[in-house]
Amino acid sequence: MIGVVRTWLRGLPAYLWGGWGAIASLLLLLAGWEFASQWLDPLALPDPRTVLATLHGLLTDGNAWSELAITGRRALSGFALSLGIGSALGMLAGLSMTASMMARPWVTVLVGTPPIGWLVLAMLWFGASDGTPMFTVFVACFPPIFIGAMQGVRTLDGQLREMAQAFALPPLQRLFDLYLPHVLSYLFPAWITALGVSWKVVVMAELLATADGVGAALAVTRSQLDTAGSLAWIVAVVGALLAVEYLLLEPVKREVERWRTLA
Amino acid sequence: MAHAGVNTAALELAGVGHAYGARTVLSGIDLHLPAGRIHALVGPSGCGKTTLLHLVAGLLPLQDGTIRNGFARSACMFQQPRLLPWKSALDNIALGLKARGVPRAARHAQARDQARRFGLDDTALAQYPQQLSGGMQSRVALARALVLAPDLLLLDEAFSALDVGLKAELYRQLLAEQARRPMGVLMITHDLMEAVRLAHAVWVMAPAPGRIATGFRFDDAPAQRTDAQVYARTAGLLEDATVRASFGLDAPAPAAPLALAAVGGLRC
Numbered sequence: 001m002i003g004v005v006r007t008w009l010r011g012l013p014a015y016l017w018g019g020w021g022a023i024a025s026l027l028l029l030l031a032g033w034e035f036a037s038q039w040l041d042p043l044a045l046p047d048p049r050t051v052l053a054t055l056h057g058l059l060t061d062g063n064a065w066s067e068l069a070i071t072g073r074r075a076l077s078g079f080a081l082s083l084g085i086g087s088a089l090g091m092l093a094g095l096s097m098t099a100s101m102m103a104r105p106w107v108t109v110l111v112g113t114p115p116i117g118w119l120v121l122a123m124l125w126f127g128a129s130d131g132t133p134m135f136t137v138f139v140a141c142f143p144p145i146f147i148g149a150m151q152g153v154r155t156l157d158g159q160l161r162e163m164a165q166a167f168a169l170p171p172l173q174r175l176f177d178l179y180l181p182h183v184l185s186y187l188f189p190a191w192i193t194a195l196g197v198s199w200k201v202v203v204m205a206e207l208l209a210t211a212d213g214v215g216a217a218l219a220v221t222r223s224q225l226d227t228a229g230s231l232a233w234i235v236a237v238v239g240a241l242l243a244v245e246y247l248l249l250e251p252v253k254r255e256v257e258r259w260r261t262l263a
Numbered sequence: 264m265a266h267a268g269v270n271t272a273a274l275e276l277a278g279v280g281h282a283y284g285a286r287t288v289l290s291g292i293d294l295h296l297p298a299g300r301i302h303a304l305v306g307p308s309g310c311g312k313t314t315l316l317h318l319v320a321g322l323l324p325l326q327d328g329t330i331r332n333g334f335a336r337s338a339c340m341f342q343q344p345r346l347l348p349w350k351s352a353l354d355n356i357a358l359g360l361k362a363r364g365v366p367r368a369a370r371h372a373q374a375r376d377q378a379r380r381f382g383l384d385d386t387a388l389a390q391y392p393q394q395l396s397g398g399m400q401s402r403v404a405l406a407r408a409l410v411l412a413p414d415l416l417l418l419d420e421a422f423s424a425l426d427v428g429l430k431a432e433l434y435r436q437l438l439a440e441q442a443r444r445p446m447g448v449l450m451i452t453h454d455l456m457e458a459v460r461l462a463h464a465v466w467v468m469a470p471a472p473g474r475i476a477t478g479f480r481f482d483d484a485p486a487q488r489t490d491a492q493v494y495a496r497t498a499g500l501l502e503d504a505t506v507r508a509s510f511g512l513d514a515p516a517p518a519a520p521l522a523l524a525a526v527g528g529l530r531c
């Protein structure tokens with residue numbers, strides 16, 4: 001126990017330093033934006049302070065939160081569907097050589113079909129309901145999660161599998177003590193990738209298909225040639241994504257993969 | 264599969280054979296391992312020892328012959344520790360108990376007991392396998408098998424990757440466990456001296472296809488054997504023509520052969 005705490009403490013400065021590095025490089029990006037905005041027409045690229053002020057206004061008058069909540073609900077439910085179904089099917093496919101060979105071309109077709117194609121189909125099937133963005137997000141998130149899960153199962157050490165058989169691990173224990181911990185190391189990066197995809201795709205779907213959500217708000221700012229408003233919404237979406245990834249997924253990943261970092 | 268139970272606790276193999284595809288790697292293996300005895304199978308690499316052990320452990324379907332395993336509980340230790348990297352040493356030791364449905368507190372207590380006998384302290388038990396030295400990992404793997412209180416222990420080259428000091432220590436721990444709670448042990452090794460040190464009977468396998476070429480009995484208690492005895496017996500075995508042929512050594516030793524019987528060995 002003491003050893004674990006000591007190792008964690010030793011790793012902490014590096015983690016914080018890594019965080020400062022990320023913040024510093026974001027600030028550098030902001031500086032570059034500010035610099036560029038001095039040379040460009042404010043209609044083309046308003047300076048960051050104007051955009052942040054616009055965002056602040058959107059957030060304080062309360063509208064932005066409800067739009068973000070609607071978008072977040074759609075993105076996360078599509079993502080969650082993909083996470084559940086994609087992880088389960090991917091793991092099942094990984095268990096069988098035949099299934100994984102058969103699944104590959106299907107996944108290639110899924111990856112190759114542009115999201116906008118799925119969106120058009122979804123609009124035909126689900127109309128202007130929540131179903132359209134959710135379905136589009138689901139389809140776009142599915143391939144990386146499915147492939148991650150399948151590869152996780154396929155790469156499991158055969159010797160450990162044999163050991164599990166020799167010690168007569170029952171199926172549930174085999175799942176939780178053998179397959180999941182190994183597969184999670186493949187699944188987590190896939191989930192994070194898919195989460196990013198879900199935010200991008202949901203905004204695109206809303207822009208074209210729904211009357212509310214951040215995407216719809218972007219459509220309005222675009223029609224009013226309100227560049228500062230558009231950028232404010234974009235900053236809000238990116239900020240929400242970063243928050244979910246670094247405040248939720250990263251800490252969970254660190255906890256689940258503690259054994260890996262202690263090697 | 265013919266893993267039928269019999270009343271007398273013994274492991275009985277009759278005419279066991281195995282082929283991978285068209286390649287026969289084992290043929291006509293007969294073996295009788297009574298309770299509480301240590302039997303060693305020695306043979307050159309690739310002669311089918313691991314295959315035979317997998318058949319006994321039920322990890323491979325039986326193709327030919329019969330295996331009657333009268334022991335209620337068996338446990339395995341492999342050449343590599345094969346520990347789960349995402350579990351602490353304690354949880355690794357308790358793995359088989361968990362598979363049997365032993366509640367968490369009870370299995371941890373048993374695992375801790377077993378680990379103490381093997382010189383693993385609480386600090387080591389809290390660590391992940393990759394934080395432990397190779398020797399510690401092997402001890403964890405042996406503890407994981409022995410904590411199940413098996414009456415049949417299957418060892419597949421379990422000690423061959425260790426240095427002499429660690430080997431000696433694990434031999435001691437295995438024999439101490441055997442004295443505490445007798446169990447049948449079937450150990451596989453390519454190390455003749457290891458077999459002579461630990462086993463009541465040594466079966467020598469010849470390759471292509473794997474079969475038992477000859478066997479020797481040593482009736483004294485393994486824990487009592489001195490280094491000198493072990494060397495003399497190993498030398499004696501190495502002068503046997505059948506043993507030399509099995510390992511692909513050239514022509515039998517020229518000089519007057521050392522009488523194996525004089526150092527306590529009997530041909531089976």
Ligand SMILES: Nc1ncnc2c1ncn2[C@@H]1O[C@H](COP(=O)(O)OP(=O)(O)O)[C@@H](O)[C@H]1O
Pocket residue numbers: 283288306307308309310311312313314315
């Ligand atoms: N799964 C397998 N498929 C095909 N051939 C195998 C397989 N496992 C082992 N063999 C072959 O069978 C022979 C015996 O292998 P093994 O039982 O591992 O021998 P040993 O343990 O004595 O070194 C070897 O020649 C090996 O190449």
Ligand SMILES: [Mg+2]
Pocket residue numbers: 312313314420
């Ligand atoms: Mg082998």
